[in-house]
Amino acid sequence: xxxxxxxxxxxxxxxxxxxxxxxxxxxxxxxxxxxxxxxxxxxxxxxxxxxxxxxxxxxxxxxxxxxxxxxxxxxxxxxxxxxxxxxxxxxxxxxxxxxxxxxxxxxxxxxxxxxxxxxxxxxxxxxxxxxxxxxxxxxxxxxxxxxxxxxxxxxxxxxxxxxxxxxxxxxxxxxxxxxxxxxxxxxxxxxxxxxxxxxxxxxxxxxxxxxxxxxxxxxxxxxxxxxxxxxxxxxxxxxxxxxxxxxxxxxxxxxxxxxxxxxxxxxxxxxxxxxxxxxxxxxxxxxxxxxxxxxxxxxxxxxxxxxxxxxxxxxxxxxxxxxxxxxxxxxxxxxxxxxxxxxxxxxxxxxxxxxxxxxxxxxxxxxxxxxxxxxxxxxxxxxxxxxxxxxxxxxxxxxxxxxxxxxxxxxxxxxxxxxxxxxxxxxxxx
Amino acid sequence: xxxxxxxxxxxxxxxxxxxxxxxxxxxxxxxxxxxxxxxxxxxxxxxxxxxxxxxxxxxxxxxxxxxxxxxxxxxxxxxxxxxxxxxxxxxxxxxxxxxxxxxxxxxxxxxxxxxxxxxxxxxxxxxxxxxxxxxxxxxxxxxxxxxxxxxxxxxxxxxxxxxxxxxxxx
Numbered sequence: 001x002x003x004x005x006x007x008x009x010x011x012x013x014x015x016x017x018x019x020x021x022x023x024x025x026x027x028x029x030x031x032x033x034x035x036x037x038x039x040x041x042x043x044x045x046x047x048x049x050x051x052x053x054x055x056x057x058x059x060x061x062x063x064x065x066x067x068x069x070x071x072x073x074x075x076x077x078x079x080x081x082x083x084x085x086x087x088x089x090x091x092x093x094x095x096x097x098x099x100x101x102x103x104x105x106x107x108x109x110x111x112x113x114x115x116x117x118x119x120x121x122x123x124x125x126x127x128x129x130x131x132x133x134x135x136x137x138x139x140x141x142x143x144x145x146x147x148x149x150x151x152x153x154x155x156x157x158x159x160x161x162x163x164x165x166x167x168x169x170x171x172x173x174x175x176x177x178x179x180x181x182x183x184x185x186x187x188x189x190x191x192x193x194x195x196x197x198x199x200x201x202x203x204x205x206x207x208x209x210x211x212x213x214x215x216x217x218x219x220x221x222x223x224x225x226x227x228x229x230x231x232x233x234x235x236x237x238x239x240x241x242x243x244x245x246x247x248x249x250x251x252x253x254x255x256x257x258x259x260x261x262x263x264x265x266x267x268x269x270x271x272x273x274x275x276x277x278x279x280x281x282x283x284x285x286x287x288x289x290x291x292x293x294x295x296x297x298x299x300x301x302x303x304x305x306x307x308x309x310x311x312x313x314x315x316x317x318x319x320x321x322x323x324x325x326x327x328x329x330x331x332x333x334x335x336x337x338x339x340x341x342x343x344x345x346x347x348x349x350x351x352x353x354x355x356x357x358x359x360x361x362x363x364x365x366x367x368x369x370x371x372x373x374x375x376x377x378x379x380x381x382x383x384x385x386x387x388x389x390x391x392x393x394x395x396x397x398x399x400x401x402x403x404x405x406x407x408x409x410x411x412x413x414x415x416x417x418x419x420x421x422x423x424x425x426x427x428x429x430x
Numbered sequence: 431x432x433x434x435x436x437x438x439x440x441x442x443x444x445x446x447x448x449x450x451x452x453x454x455x456x457x458x459x460x461x462x463x464x465x466x467x468x469x470x471x472x473x474x475x476x477x478x479x480x481x482x483x484x485x486x487x488x489x490x491x492x493x494x495x496x497x498x499x500x501x502x503x504x505x506x507x508x509x510x511x512x513x514x515x516x517x518x519x520x521x522x523x524x525x526x527x528x529x530x531x532x533x534x535x536x537x538x539x540x541x542x543x544x545x546x547x548x549x550x551x552x553x554x555x556x557x558x559x560x561x562x563x564x565x566x567x568x569x570x571x572x573x574x575x576x577x578x579x580x581x582x583x584x585x586x587x588x589x590x591x592x593x594x595x596x597x598x599x600x
Contacts, residue, residue: 018569025562080567085576087552092583124461250488250513253541264513266488271516363461364509364520366490377507379495390493392509400544429567 059425094354196330197323256372
């Protein structure tokens with residue numbers, strides 16, 4: 001039987017057309033007119049379905065691999081198992097109501113997502129944000145970056161075979177959850193950033209535990225570097241695996257650490273400095289190799305830079321208000337709502353109508369989320385609901401990279417490469 | 431409205447005006463972002479020109495937009511970046527409601543592949559010469575284009591049953 005005629009051998013039971021078309025598409029990828037039966041007398045080719053419920057695919061990612069022995073000949077990805085249509089939901093909500101949905105996009109770094117939406121809405125509606133709120137947002141974003149990279153580190157090293165490492169990174173992640181609990185009142189889906197500022201100020205307890213975290217965390221990083229940097233098993237598993245060449249990286253649309261590991265210092269914090277990123281000093285780590293090991297070094301360095309940024313933010317943070325004082329732009333504080341009639345009316349208006357950008361205005365704002373460039377395009381029709389929100393998510397673009405770099409790898413490296421690209425399906429599937 | 435263009439964008443607009451004078455429809459700015467609208471039939475040539483002559487090598491995103499108007503209903507926006515000067519520009523084209531088709535730019539930027547699949551999946555705009563134009567989020571069996579404005583939030587034929595809206599008692 002010919003391996004190329006996959007459709008005759010499988011008998012899908014659900015979403016039949018969909019299943020058939022993905023096998024057909026796998027068949028068609030770099031089409032050749034070879035006769036497989038003669039070429040493959042031992043019948044070493046097979047089609048391997050990986051996912052969507054595979055524990056190492058980091059969510060509901062499905063890979064359809066065509067193998068020849070242990071080598072992957074070609075790959076197709078099937079995504080959309082977590083598609084909830086958040087862009088459609090956004091069109092039927094006010095901007096502030098949509099905020100909790102952004103938490104659930106990239107659920108490993110909710111804070112960055114909140115800030116990305118806020119910044120885009122603030123850009124289109126020309127909302128001024130007080131300095132203190134901007135610094136608080138930066139601290140939140142960088143903590144989210146560390147938290148996201150910690151999960152990547154733990155699971156990627158676990159994919160490469162070291163289980164106990166996962167527990168150590170999760171111990172540190174737990175500390176970040178505690179910090180988020182102190183900052184925002186929630187551990188996981190924080191929704192702390194608000195249009196026009198943030199929900200509440202940093203308490204002294206929160207500042208204290210952030211300070212404690214940033215003094216202790218560099219030592220942990222150092223220990224992990226000591227364990228992994230020259231670890232032969234780790235390097236053998238990661239070096240020259242999943243290589244994305246520098247000249248292909250831009251064309252295929254890589255972003256974030258994947259792009260930086262291939263040699264391009266593209267970072268939205270430098271290109272379009274939002275918040276106060278132009279007032280802090282930090283480096284954008286890059287590597288030239290483009291393999292999984294390079295991505296490891298880039299992310300490890302980024303965590304170090306994040307600590308530096310948080311340190312500078314804590315030093316530079318001025319005292320002052322944490323939300324815009326303009327009642328048309330932001331929610332009034334709870335004190336005003338409870339003790340003044342006007343505050344209550346404003347609160348009601350914000351909830352009912354929300355913020356209304358000018359009719360016909362369009363804007364795009366991108367932030368550097370832990371996974372890469374996270375951009376919000378908003379088109380307004382003058383009402384409190386956006387006419388169109390398009391979310392440009394980094395995981396979606398990096399998964400497209402994954403589909404291309406897996407060809408020619410060993411099947412055992414698949415999970416390591418997925419780990420190195422670090423996709424979050426909540427974000428890729430929207 | 432006067433435009434505030436930096437050097438890269440000025441070169442871009444001048445270059446487009448010179449080379450594609452009959453294809454350029456309008457250039458406008460909104461909230462600090464620059465949008466260039468061109469004729470839909472020339473998108474492939476303009477993409478090649480932008481990549482090769484103007485160094486817009488990085489395609490960040492391609493997305494659709496339903497304008498919900500009787501003529502030229504759908505809009506497809508290309509989000510491009512010039513990494514040399516770190517400038518962003520948005521190229522827009524509009525297509526008709528009936529059988530919307532566009533030339534695929536995935537031969538210029540490979541990154542467009544999945545993005546165009548998303549536009550097709552959500553709006554039903556077909557891309558010619560696309561290497562693999564399938565739906566990306568929804569299954570192939572799905573018959574609708576969910577981001578079109580007339581698509582309801584609830585009550586899709588063939589979908590799960592809606593909750594009962596009348597009280598059980600009575």
